[in-house]
Amino acid sequence: MRPRRDVGPALVHHLARPAAGRGTVHLVHPGALAAGVHRALADALPDGVGLTVLDLSGLPEYGEAALTGGRAATTVEALAERLADEHARLHDGGPYTLAGWSFGGVVAQAMAELQPPRLRPHRLVLLDSIAPTAEYQQPDDALEPSLLLGWFAMYLGAKRGRPVEVDAGRLAGRGVTDGLRLVLAAAAASGALPADTSPPGLRKLYDTYVDGLLRNNRLTAPYTPRPTGLPLVLVTADRSLVPGDPTLGWGPLAPxxxxxxRSPGDHYTMLSRPDAAAVIAGLVRPAGVPHPAHATKV
Structure with missing residues (x-):
């Protein structure tokens, strides 16, 4: 008999257990990078504060869509309801903060609006999350190759632990095949990938990455969010996916x-850099927990 294979990522990851009365940060994570990337934040939180990551990739209807063409058999509302049910099971009655990174921020915002008053967090913290508002609800063809290739280079650098720097001007107007040659050359030069990495292998990784983005774009496109009944805190990376808008479209949803x-790093490395984790830790600490001495507001 063959050993049972892992069927996929877990939905819940307890990266730090809370001490009595210190509270927990519940963070919605959309995958792309493994949930363990948030260990930097767990280490930066004040002593005794817990960190629980709710990984959307642990929901097959969401996670498997990145491997099967980017079309998910679910909705933002359904994902939020599933996580709200999971949170109600996990919540120990203590103070907590709700946070979400990237598309996880969209789901966290929807999830917060489903919470009964007794379970609502005191704030919602969004980590480089683009709002699901009309200006950012774009058709698939608005995600041009030059844009996606630049994002992929950032992702690849974070995944491999070495920066992959490709000048945006060199990617402008290029197709995927030509652009990936530049990404591969930059990745080999930085040591992020072996010099003999095959272009077809990199293309496969790129296609999976893009399918994940398309999945999120397609889930957001028909979604109509409600304004948030909580104060919103938005942390944008120095190299955000959308560098020209410091609000990332959240203004209309934040009455x-x-x-x-702002946080050091890019959209992906903001999760693993200790200096970025210090900034974020000071913002997500639950109510009543003192501000950690090493966190700096920017």
């Missing part, structure tokens, strides 16, 4: 205020 902060 109770939108607090803006």
């Amino acid at each position: 109770h205020g939108l607090e803006l902060h």
Whole structure:
């Protein structure tokens, strides 16, 4: 008999267990990078504060869509309801903060609106998350290869632990095949990939990455969010996916205020850099927990 194979990522990851009365950060993670990337944040939180990651990739209807063409048999609302049910099971009655990175911020915002008053967090923290508002609800063909290739280079650098720097001007107007040659050359030069990495192998990784983005874009396109009944805190990376908009479109959804902060790193490395984790830790700490001495507002 063959040993049973792992069927996929877990939905819930307890990266730090809370001490009595210290509270927990619940963070919605959309995959792309493994949930363990948030260990930098767990280490930066004040002593005794817990960190639980809710990994959307642990839901087959979401996670498998990145491997099967980018069309998910679900909706933002259904994902939020599933996580809200899971959170109700996990919640120990103590203080907590709800956070979400990237597309996880969209689901976290929808999830917060489903919470009964007794379970609502005191704030919602969004980590380089693009709002599901009309200006950012774009058709698939708006995601041009030059844009996607630049994002892929950032992702590849974070995944491999070495920066992959490709000048945006060199990617402009290029197709996927030509653009991936530039990405591969930059990745080999930095040591992120072996010099003999095959272009077809890199193309396969790129296609999976893009299918994940298309999945999120297609889930967001028909979604109509409600304005948030909580104060919103938005942390944008120095190299955000959308560098020209410091609000990432969240203004119309934040009638109770939108607090803006910046973090070192790019959209992906902001999750693993200790200096970025220090910034984020000071913003996600639950109510009543003192501000950690090493966190810096930016």
